[in-house]
Amino acid sequence: MKLVYTHPHHFAVTNVRNRLMQRGIDCEVRNEFAAGALGELAPIDVWPELWVIDERDVELAQRLIEADQSQAEGRDWYCGQCGELNAASFDHCWACERERRLEE
Numbered sequence: 001m002k003l004v005y006t007h008p009h010h011f012a013v014t015n016v017r018n019r020l021m022q023r024g025i026d027c028e029v030r031n032e033f034a035a036g037a038l039g040e041l042a043p044i045d046v047w048p049e050l051w052v053i054d055e056r057d058v059e060l061a062q063r064l065i066e067a068d069q070s071q072a073e074g075r076d077w078y079c080g081q082c083g084e085l086n087a088a089s090f091d092h093c094w095a096c097e098r099e100r101r102l103e104e
């Protein structure tokens with residue numbers, strides 16, 4: 001078991017898990033319910049974590065995650081309307097569904 005990804009928002013971790021599962025990599029989310037379902041940020045020590053079960057899959061998993069992150073161009077962003085943190089790959093705020101603006 002190896003930790004490959006962590007993020008304050010549960011959906012971001014779930015998203016990465018789904019992509020790894022699609023590639024046939026067994027993984028599991030820990031601290032799944034630590035972060036508030038309504039999107040409050042959890043303290044860093046209880047961020048949801050994504051663990052790869054088989055050590056042999058770790059390298060591929062890390063490469064997939066890296067590719068994903070760079071594809072998403074850049075960085076997480078804060079919604080100008082409700083202030084929520086969104087993953088870089090989102091083009092709409094997950095909380096209030098407002099479209100991302102260029103300056104965000």
Ligand SMILES: [Zn+2]
Nearest residue numbers: 079082093096
């Ligand atoms: Zn918002």
